[in-house]
Amino acid sequence: MNEIDTAALKLRKVMRLLVRRAYAAVGEKGPARSEQGVLVWLDEKGEMTPSALAALEKVRPQTIGQTLDALDRRRWIKRTPHPQDRRQVLISLSLSGRKALNRGRDLRQAWLVDEFKKLNSQDLRAVLAGLEVLDRIAQS
Numbered sequence: 779m780n781e782i783d784t785a786a787l788k789l790r791k792v793m794r795l796l797v798r799r800a801y802a803a804v805g806e807k808g809p810a811r812s813e814q815g816v817l818v819w820l821d822e823k824g825e826m827t828p829s830a831l832a833a834l835e836k837v838r839p840q841t842i843g844q845t846l847d848a849l850d851r852r853r854w855i856k857r858t859p860h861p862q863d864r865r866q867v868l869i870s871l872s873l874s875g876r877k878a879l880n881r882g883r884d885l886r887q888a889w890l891v892d893e894f895k896k897l898n899s900q901d902l903r904a905v906l907a908g909l910e911v912l913d914r915i916a917q918s
Contacts, residue, residue, distance in 0.1 A: 789912075803889035808882030809854070812845050817854065817871060817879040825870035827860065854878050 779787070801811055809817055812835075819834050820826070832842035846869060849855045854875030860866035871879070894902060 800886040800889060804882045804885045808885060809878055810848075813849055813854070814879070814882060816842070816845055816849060817875055820855065820869065820871040821876065821879055825858070825868040827866050828869060831869060849875065852878070 797811075801814075808814075815835055816831055819831060823834075828842050828846060829839060831846070832839045835842060835845075837845075846855060846857075850857065852874075854872055856870045856872045857867045858870065860868050894905070897905065
């Protein structure tokens with residue numbers, strides 16, 4: 779394995795672990811990962827149909843239906859009839875859903891800030907420089 783392959787493998791492992799640790803920091807206080815994705819889409823794009831959400835999440839309609847049912851039980855979404863198509867419903871973020879989304883974001887942010895505070899100044903500078911490069915990769 780060459781240096782680039784090794785770097786790509788290590789980055790994937792590190793990203794996976796960071797995401798797991800961040801969601802573990804939230805625990806039961808916030809949305810699960812599958813729920814988080816749906817709440818973020820609703821927050822960013824506004825109300826939409828379950829099929830549109832499934833397409834954005836790249837999952838089957840049955841899968842998004844299960845996630846929406848879980849969010850509905852927690853009262854984190856609202857379902858309203860589609861104004862033009864009675865066969866459809868529109869899903870939107872409820873006030874309590876927005877609060878749950880923000881609470882999850884705040885808990886993950888607090889965890890990461892705490893971890894960054896543990897770094898010495900040289901390591902923190904290295905992380906910040908690395909983030910600039912990773913951001914360029916993500917934006918390409």
